[in-house]
Amino acid sequence: MTAEATLQGVQLRHFVNGIWNNDDAAGSFPIIDPSTGVEVARAPIASPQVVNQAVEAAVAAFEDWRQTTPKERAYYLLQLADKIDQATEKLALMESRNVGKPVNNAREEIPLIADLLRYYAGAARVSEGVGTAEYERGSTSLVLRQPIGVVGLITPWNYPLLEAVWKIGPALAAGNTVVLKPSEITPVTTVALAQMAESIFPPGVLNVVLGDGTTGAAIVSHPAIGMVSLTGDGGTGKKIAKSASDTLKRVHLELGGKAPVLVFNDANLDYTAEQLSLAAFANSGQDCTAASRIIVHEDVYDAFVELFLDRVSKIVVGDPADPETQIGPLVSERQLERVLGFLERATTTSARVRLGGKKLDRPGYYISLTVVTDVDQSDELVQKEVFGPVVTIQKASCDDDMLTMANDVPYGLSSSVWTTNISRTTRFMRDLNFGTVWVNGHLSTVPEMPFGGFGESGYGKELSAQSIDEYSQLKHVMITSID
Template sequence: MSTPTTTGHTAQDWLGTPADADISVVINPATERPIATYRNASTEDVHDAVMRAYAARTDWGRTPPVDRAEILLKIADAIEQEAEEFARIESENVGKPITHARDEMPWVWDVIRFSAGAARVSHAPAAGEYANGSTSWLRREPLGVVGLITPWNYPLLMATWKLAPAIAAGNAVVIKPSELTPETTIRLVDLMNRFLPPGVVNLVLGDANAGRAIVEHPKVRLVALTGDVSTGKAVAASAAATLKRASLELGGKAPVLVFADSPVAQTARDLVEFSYANSGQDCTAACRIIVEDRAYDEFLDAYVAEVHRIAVGDPGDVETTMGPLISERQLERVAGFVERARGYGAVVRTGGERLPRAGWYYAPTVVTDIEQSSEIIQREVFGPVVTVQRGRNDDEMLAMANGVDYGLSASVWTTNLARTMRFTRELDFGTVWVNQQIFTASEMPFGGFRDSGYGKELSGHGLDEYSQFKHVMVKPELAP
């Protein structure tokens, strides 16, 4: 083991200057001004962090679940006490409205408290005599060292979704946030290390090279990633080289099925919030709306009218309901989708342009008259752009909904029980909401199918992702 070059616990360990050869500059997307500059982790930095975790894994893994749970509960309490500062930092770094950042905070400590309780509960079959006169039982054991790679759209929330169950299961971790949005993760790791033994949580900062070093390290036994499909495929391929496990949440293209038996105008108004939250930078955003033909005109009029009420502006203003996109690159990507759709005859009902102000703001946009095979339907835009399509009947709407490669989430808006039962059964998505969107519960698993990845977060299943199970079979007496 080499001598660690940094403890990696605080922002101070990663501070960089423009003179450094390999740095990341964190930018406030609402002002385009720098927040901080950090050096990117080298392969040696990642190795040192992994070896710190490796040294801590045994003692932490043998810590009784009740003791792990008590530490997690203290961490949750501390985050709750510092919630306003976490929300302020998240709002500034991500560009999300301060009111939305505050609303996310209870989800943060709830998943930590749930994981604390789940650590003490076994879902294994009861011990018993199942075969050969022997007694069998299952041991849930930690994996050892796990690597966590988190995204820029919900940096604090996604960090806790991964950190809490990984630690609760008895693992030591190395976490790398997006180089665009490391600020709340830095603060979170610092807070957690007030309570945890040294080496249990280790922070590395950096770009894709640092993430690649985590994935390739032979002592990392699982990598959990939230990211795009191409990154997920690369992680899965690299993880296979050392036969480590991967848990991949890779985005979505959520169909929203609106039927004429729903209160159409109210449904339209409700859906706007779920479409443009976090500037549409949400893998479960209500971005692909399919409306029953006889309700289409009423829905579209109500929806566009509600979009016009979105207050785009300074994320620090409590009246703002939508902020900027995360980066200029992301803004250009989103604008490109809209322009290419226009070129193929799509109609932009509102928006479709960058706003003339400082910051990476793009107008809330509604696009109609699109073919099912078009790029803007088939690929994740990840911005404030919503498509609205017509569906003639249940069968066609179901086919349109399932007719993409993603399988993360979907929603159905209807008062018809038979339709509800059919669509929740036949929609090929990991989460299906009825008359709502985006909400999760710590008690229920979250994860997708197909190109949306594999593995589950939240719930007891989430804890099991970070565990391995050993069958013990004991025959009390030797044969004479």
């Protein structure tokens, strides 16, 4: 099996300057079907030379691309959105098989991805900023929003196509050119996206290089790249920020999370348990916004736990290709071992596994949906991101304790509040130290609103028109009148 092997009709190759390249001089990596644990393809690792070729192509393409008008860039993005719509079923099957997510979930994602591109096509044409005016007598000031140049995009394995578009959309809308590296675990739909883009964008505007950490490091350290945007874990984010400082390039980091879910004594418990059973385990819990840390008021703690356990026990775990499946396997053997390691260490504490906690006896990387109670605030399961189908439930005596427990983690990405009390809502939406606060809901994002976290969850915003600003630089121009 060569590094050029196909997965559902997609040849896993680099896409540089409009040309497909299967150079694997730096080696190759396996693509594993997580539902079986079987290797189904191999992909080449881009050497520093291939990365350099991609950057040079992006630099050359930038000279023309930066001159395009917002209307022109919008037209390109709309064409790509149309192609995604036409390939919805094919992309969903690829994503399901490569990531291990249920095919019905993958089918729901693809239209959202096309819609996101259409949003950026519109946002590219609506520039907001400081008004042109005379701030000094005799002079007129204006602000130009200009592209940065070449941006390096490094995307994760849990939502490969979605995260690629989250970054490609604003980067191209702002007038930059792109060198993108998808995760070595799940590169398939990103390569498929490049195939669609091949007939749309000028050569060099969008380049995709496959590879591992060495490829990512070559992107981050390249002096001709003006910005790096990563979605990944905190350790990788810190390394990238440190490396990028050598060339003073801009860094955009969307990292991990440990979302607190606050269930108050006035919440609709049936509705809350139903919604959270899905929000906790969606994508097998491999979501930085997963409802993984539930804090319940003591007045309703026992009733909520009983309802939640009942709902979770009815969730169907199985083959991602089966339309009845709600939760599939973890993405890799390494991720499975990581999650099991958390659970093994939890048995040495007071933690009580109420449901699941074991690898399923079947091929692939399956683990039973797990609910753990009686955890301490300082426990690893509470403080660290497990990134798997593991949920902790804690008891709190009052609103103040719930707020303290919620904020007492290093992450600050997302949170949710479940209450019918408007005063409580306004307090917690203000005092929760997280970039997103949902009220009586969890997981939803919309293109129009910014997404990003605080603290160990990184910095910079995805989505919204603000994300176009993230990929732009502002220039003040002052024109002085001379008589």
